[in-house]
Amino acid sequence: MVSHELTTPDLKSERRVRHAPRFFNMNRLTPYFFLAPAGAVLAVALLYPIGYMIYASFLSWNPSQRIHEADWIGLRNYTNLLKDPNFIESFFVTLKFASVVVTLEMVIGVGLALLLDRKIRGMSVLRTIFILPMMIAPIVVGLMWRYMYHPSVGILNRTLKGWGLDPIPWLSDPDWALPSVIIADVWQWTPFIFILSLAALQSLPQSALEASRIDGASTWQQIIHIKLPLMLPVLIIAGLLRLIDAFKVLEVILVLTNGGPGLSTEILSLRISRTTSEFRELGEAAAMSNYLLLLLLIITLGMFLFNKVMDMRQQRLRAAAQEAG
Amino acid sequence: MPKIHFDHIEKSFGTVRVLPPLDLQLNDGEFTVLVGPSGCGKSTTLRILAGLESLSAGEIYFDDAPISHLAPKDRDLAMVFQDYALYPHMDIARNMSFALRLQRAPRAEIAAKVQRVAEMLNIAHLLDRKPAELSGGQRQRVAMGRALVRDASTFLFDEPLSNLDAKLRAKMRTELAEMRDTLDKNMIYVTHDQIEAMTLGDRIVVMSEGVIQQQGSPEELFKTPANQFVAGFIGSPTMNFLGGSLAREADRLWVRGDGFLLPLTDEQSGRLNGNTPGDVSVGIRPSSFSADPKVGAPIELHLAVSEYLGAQSVLVTRCGEEEVLVEYDSATPMKSGVSMTFGVRPEDIMLFDRASGARL
Numbered sequence: 031m032v033s034h035e036l037t038t039p040d041l042k043s044e045r046r047v048r049h050a051p052r053f054f055n056m057n058r059l060t061p062y063f064f065l066a067p068a069g070a071v072l073a074v075a076l077l078y079p080i081g082y083m084i085y086a087s088f089l090s091w092n093p094s095q096r097i098h099e100a101d102w103i104g105l106r107n108y109t110n111l112l113k114d115p116n117f118i119e120s121f122f123v124t125l126k127f128a129s130v131v132v133t134l135e136m137v138i139g140v141g142l143a144l145l146l147d148r149k150i151r152g153m154s155v156l157r158t159i160f161i162l163p164m165m166i167a168p169i170v171v172g173l174m175w176r177y178m179y180h181p182s183v184g185i186l187n188r189t190l191k192g193w194g195l196d197p198i199p200w201l202s203d204p205d206w207a208l209p210s211v212i213i214a215d216v217w218q219w220t221p222f223i224f225i226l227s228l229a230a231l232q233s234l235p236q237s238a239l240e241a242s243r244i245d246g247a248s249t250w251q252q253i254i255h256i257k258l259p260l261m262l263p264v265l266i267i268a269g270l271l272r273l274i275d276a277f278k279v280l281e282v283i284l285v286l287t288n289g290g291p292g293l294s295t296e297i298l299s300l301r302i303s304r305t306t307s308e309f310r311e312l313g314e315a316a317a318m319s320n321y322l323l324l325l326l327l328i329i330t331l332g333m334f335l336f337n338k339v340m341d342m343r344q345q346r347l348r349a350a351a352q353e354a355g
Numbered sequence: 356m357p358k359i360h361f362d363h364i365e366k367s368f369g370t371v372r373v374l375p376p377l378d379l380q381l382n383d384g385e386f387t388v389l390v391g392p393s394g395c396g397k398s399t400t401l402r403i404l405a406g407l408e409s410l411s412a413g414e415i416y417f418d419d420a421p422i423s424h425l426a427p428k429d430r431d432l433a434m435v436f437q438d439y440a441l442y443p444h445m446d447i448a449r450n451m452s453f454a455l456r457l458q459r460a461p462r463a464e465i466a467a468k469v470q471r472v473a474e475m476l477n478i479a480h481l482l483d484r485k486p487a488e489l490s491g492g493q494r495q496r497v498a499m500g501r502a503l504v505r506d507a508s509t510f511l512f513d514e515p516l517s518n519l520d521a522k523l524r525a526k527m528r529t530e531l532a533e534m535r536d537t538l539d540k541n542m543i544y545v546t547h548d549q550i551e552a553m554t555l556g557d558r559i560v561v562m563s564e565g566v567i568q569q570q571g572s573p574e575e576l577f578k579t580p581a582n583q584f585v586a587g588f589i590g591s592p593t594m595n596f597l598g599g600s601l602a603r604e605a606d607r608l609w610v611r612g613d614g615f616l617l618p619l620t621d622e623q624s625g626r627l628n629g630n631t632p633g634d635v636s637v638g639i640r641p642s643s644f645s646a647d648p649k650v651g652a653p654i655e656l657h658l659a660v661s662e663y664l665g666a667q668s669v670l671v672t673r674c675g676e677e678e679v680l681v682e683y684d685s686a687t688p689m690k691s692g693v694s695m696t697f698g699v700r701p702e703d704i705m706l707f708d709r710a711s712g713a714r715l
Contacts, residue, residue, distance in 0.1 A: 237440035240407050245454035245505070246428035255453070259444045347487035 139223025172285025364413035388556035613675030651700035
């Protein structure tokens with residue numbers, strides 16, 4: 031009696047074991063079934079265009095030709111570009127634009143966040159106003175600033191005139207055009223750094239800040255010794271995200287200067303767009319895009335690497351704490 | 356060390372008043388414990404003293420000098436926080452030396468001070484680690500070390516042990532008690548744990564709803580609580596309170612309740628003479644019950660559960676409808692479900708006004 035009761039469940043479980051492999055396989059495949067639609071979208075919308083672009087970059091391809099009619103010229107598009115002074119200049123304009131823009135946005139954004147991280151009445155309204163520029167479509171931002179930069183009816187020059195100063199050739203002077211474009215971009219994207227910094231600030235351990243006050247830190251010392259070091263991981267990620275974006279900026283500059291005067295504001299994405307539409311060199315444009323892609327890939331990899339290092343550090347610290355405790 | 360005087364300090368957040376006027380004088384070199392249930396204003400009082408919260412009214416004096424206008428760093432005090440509040444990005448040595456580095460003390464002096472304190476607290480081998488690499492107890496030590504390195508005149512502790520597990524808490528409590536005896540400093544300690552308060556404090560200040568209920572030595576609070584709140588808060592297991600009324604019979608006062616009739620001492624009767632409220636709360640500590648019914652007056656209790664704690668057991672009993680805890684020697688076996696007669700000495704009975712809670 032007793033032994034019978036004991037063996038019955040054993041038999042059952044054995045039968046289950048025999049059936050297990052098939053179930054196991056089904057279970058293992060299930061996630062892939064669910065992932066399949068997303069995978070398909072990814073393949074069609076992302077991988078196919080990139081593959082197409084890489085293929086096109088090896089062709090001498092005029093838009094009037096079908097792609098299979100274009101001549102295969104190997105790496106010549108890439109080597110030509112490296113010898114093209116216009117491309118090189120465009121590359122350095124982009125580099126200059128991106129580095130200046132991100133530096134300014136980081137300094138102003140973090141500064142504003144430090145300034146506004148306090149409890150004052152109306153602060154939530156103020157914060158909302160600060161992040162408004164980010165929500166405006168870039169084309170609209172470009173148009174807005176073009177009107178403001180207008181040499182005679184723009185508000186900037188009218189104000190200068192009102193103060194008895196000489197008007198500034200915002201967009202028509204090669205020395206002024208890049209700063210003007212930078213100002214517009216800083217205006218639009220500083221809020222991005224601002225909200226991320228503010229979020230980072232508000233998640234700082236309050237008691238550590240209080241401890242630093244008792245330890246004798248002034249407001250500045252608190253910022254330098256406690257707040258900024260603790261915000262650093264967020265700031266690095268925010269800066270890299272902005273850098274990636276700054277390398278790809280197009281609309282605002284397209285509307286404001288269309289790359290001029292001369293090549294003074296012709297950033298890479300604008301040059302790519304012009305190479306396709308004006309110079310009708312699809313292969314060369316594709317090669318240029320790939321150079322840009324490569325650059326952004328390096329930054330992105332840097333970001334992932336940074337995240338990975340931070341994760342590993344956290345894990346190591348946690349393990350050490352467990353060992354200690 | 357300065358004498359600290361809270362002169363009618365008040366604190367309101369908007370329209371919510373968390374501290375009604377509070378007046379408190381702390382003596383030089385004393386270990387003062389502010390104790391009370393959460394939300395009683397003890398932490399707020401400490402944070403006001405530290406300068407982390409502003410005062411709504413009143414003034415704090417250090418040796419007759421007002422300090423409420425001073426920034427936290429100018430008040431010559433150090434603080435240990437409940438969650439340790441270590442700087443996560445600095446190693447332990449830099450955590451401990453932060454204040455000295457801000458003061459631009461000579462480097463050799465900083466290193467020497469940090470080393471001395473670290474050795475005292477047994478954390479010298481951890482100096483190059485980050486806070487995240489330490490266990491809770493070690494972090495707690497570092498937090499204390501950071502306060503000690505400052506060499507301030509007054510130390511503030513905001514529930515420093517409540518994030519530790521029970522065993523570690525007991526150990527750190529002992530170490531704190533040792534520290535209290537070796538350091539000649541003002542120490543002000545906030546806790547909700549009456550055992551910490553009793554074991555550490557030279558003086559205990561019991562607070563409830565922003566009001567000081569009583570202050571005094573641990574013994575004073577235990578033996579002569581000012582009111583029912585203090586009597587119930589101090590002591591473990593907590594004091595039993597039974598509803599009763601006073602009656603005069605055979606030329607002395609008795610207190611009668613559901614299932615008991617206990618005589619009062621002559622001294623108590625004398626105090627109550629002419630002022631006999633009808634309803635009272637009868638307070639008897641669990642340790643006041645004697646197994647020998649001939650000691651004092653007999654009281655019959657119905658035994659519900661016996662909680663074995665080792666040498667002592669806590670008996671959960673019923674007297675009429677009310678629950679009564681009794682501390683009892685575990686050596687004598689007990690059976691649940693039986694009634695037993697205990698003895699209570701009249702001088703161990705405390706009476707409280709049922710309405711106001713005041714001691715009678």
